Amino acid sequence: MKPHVTERQSVKNTPTLREVGEHGVIQEIIAAAPSSLNGDDAAVLLPMAPNSRTVATTDMLVEGRHFRLDWSTPYQVGMKAITQNYADIEAMGARPIGALMALGAPLDTPVSVVREIAEGIAKRTGDYNTELVGGDVTQAEKITVSVTAIGALGGDREPLALSAARAGQKVVAHGKIGWSAAGWALLERFGTNLPDSSLQPLVDFHCSPVIDPGRGVIARATGATAMTDNSDGLVHDLTTIAKRSAVKINIFTNAVAPDELLVRAGELLDHDPWDWVLAGGEDHTLLGTTMKDAPSGFRVIGEVTRRNGDGVLTIDGQPARYSTGWESFPSDSALNSVCSLEEDR
Numbered sequence: 308m309k310p311h312v313t314e315r316q317s318v319k320n321t322p323t324l325r326e327v328g329e330h331g332v333i334q335e336i337i338a339a340a341p342s343s344l345n346g347d348d349a350a351v352l353l354p355m356a357p358n359s360r361t362v363a364t365t366d367m368l369v370e371g372r373h374f375r376l377d378w379s380t381p382y383q384v385g386m387k388a389i390t391q392n393y394a395d396i397e398a399m400g401a402r403p404i405g406a407l408m409a410l411g412a413p414l415d416t417p418v419s420v421v422r423e424i425a426e427g428i429a430k431r432t433g434d435y436n437t438e439l440v441g442g443d444v445t446q447a448e449k450i451t452v453s454v455t456a457i458g459a460l461g462g463d464r465e466p467l468a469l470s471a472a473r474a475g476q477k478v479v480a481h482g483k484i485g486w487s488a489a490g491w492a493l494l495e496r497f498g499t500n501l502p503d504s505s506l507q508p509l510v511d512f513h514c515s516p517v518i519d520p521g522r523g524v525i526a527r528a529t530g531a532t533a534m535t536d537n538s539d540g541l542v543h544d545l546t547t548i549a550k551r552s553a554v555k556i557n558i559f560t561n562a563v564a565p566d567e568l569l570v571r572a573g574e575l576l577d578h579d580p581w582d583w584v585l586a587g588g589e590d591h592t593l594l595g596t597t598m599k600d601a602p603s604g605f606r607v608i609g610e611v612t613r614r615n616g617d618g619v620l621t622i623d624g625q626p627a628r629y630s631t632g633w634e635s636f637p638s639d640s641a642l643n644s645v646c647s648l649e650e651d652r
Contacts, residue, residue, distance in 0.1 A: 324421070324446075325414035332444050335418055336410075339425035342438035344405070352405055352440070352457065360460040362401040366392050367453035374514070376450075378494045381420045383515040385427020388452045390516050393435060394536040394591035396458035397518070400467040400527025405440045406432055407455045411447025424452060427515075435520045467527055467534035467595060472552035474616075476532070476596040478609035481522045484541055484563055485580065486512040488587025489572045496576055506572050516591050519604055526595050526602040534595035540588040542620055542630040545609075548596070550618030557621045558609035579629075585622075586629040 324332055337345060344351065355361070366388075368374055374384050393403045408428060412421065421444075428439050460466055490513025493506060501507060523534060533552060535544050541563065549556045565573065565580035573580035593605070601607050620627060 321417040321419040323414065324412055324416050324418060327418050329444060332410075332418065332421055335422045336408075336425040336439075336442070336444070339422045340429035340432070340439040342440050344438065344440040355404070355459045356461050358461065358463060360466075362396055362399050362458035362460050362466070363455065364392055364395040364458075365453065365455040366395065367451060370450040375494075376420070378499060378510075379514040380427075381423035382427040382430075383511075384450075384452060385424040385429075386431045386515040386517075387427075388424075388454045389428055389431035389456075390518065390591055391538065391589075392454045392456035393431070393458075393520075394518060394538070394593065396456050397521075397523030398467060398534045398536045398593060399458070399460060400464070400523050400531070400534065401458035401460040402521070402524050403432075403435045403437050403456055403458045405437050405457045407457075408439055408442035409451075409453040409455075410442065410444045411449070411451040411453075412444075413448060413450070414446055416450065420450070428454075462528075464527055465532070467523065467531055469533060469535060469548050469551040471532040472548050472554050472556070472596040472611050473532060473598070474554055474611050474614035476598050476611040477601065477607045478545070478556060478558065478611065479526070479531070479595050479597060479601045479605040480537075480563075480592055480608045481526075481602075481605045482518045482537070482592035483512060483516070483590050484537065484592050485565060485569050485584035485587050485590065487516055487589040488513075488583035489569050489580065490514070491589075492576055492578060492583070493572060503571070503575060506568060506575070509568055509572055513589070516589065518591055518593060522593055522602070522604045526593070526597070526605065529597070529602045530599040531595045531597040531602060534593060537590045537592035537594055538588055540586040540631070541592075541594070542585045542627045543588070545594060546618060546620045546630070548594070549616065549620050552611075553615055553618065554611050555613040555616035555619045555621070556609060557612050557624060558627075559607075560623045562606065562608040582629045585627055586631050
């Protein structure tokens, strides 16, 4: 990962968007994330393989809602914008082939911030052998990075749908669980001045989560049927699969137990690390089901136990201790649930 750059270092002696204008901003982005496909009215992507289908998704990051520039570098924001979108492509069992970015920002934003966001995007798209192939820029009250990711679903196997979990399958996972939420909790309490530097990986993971490219494609090729990414919380996202597939899912405690870093962070913050594991979200861990052995890079964390179930998720057969998860527009019932959990702690 690129060396950490503070916001003050990032903006020193750099012009603003107002000073360089729209054309200058676009040129900075193209220079930071070059592509031979970018620059016309629309990008013309290379032909996909025979018997291939197009997969598309979009997601956004809003300053103050999803990131803060006193916590994250612009470079990390760009990386995160691609990871969260490409994870959705991977969760279908597809291969990312390109990304577009729509950027909104205040006129007094330093140009270097935009360039570093584009550099982060270029780094992460490059990890997948893809490119940023176009987009748009506009004035906005807050920095907003919206990415549209495009993928290719090859072969005649079905996509990894939320509704395709079956009784008797294993539940498998690829990636960290609980790290992003723990990193956020540390930043909320201490900002970037951690009293224990050994916990820095949790903060870095929140600012820029990472999964290994190609895991979703491998899972689909080796027999997985259902998949999602852990964006809203382990219990929340696996419950969605359970409900959509009309099955029951049981998670093994020892397979998802908080690791050493999470336990240490919990002790420092006087917080139960199981909350981060079960309800944290934003790890973008790939969560799937398969009748076969865990695909390469995955581990078994549970089982699908009943056909025609009622969408229940349990932990070692018991209700989950934490289950609220992340919601962009929480309902009154969800807010009440959060309050109840806080009262119970």
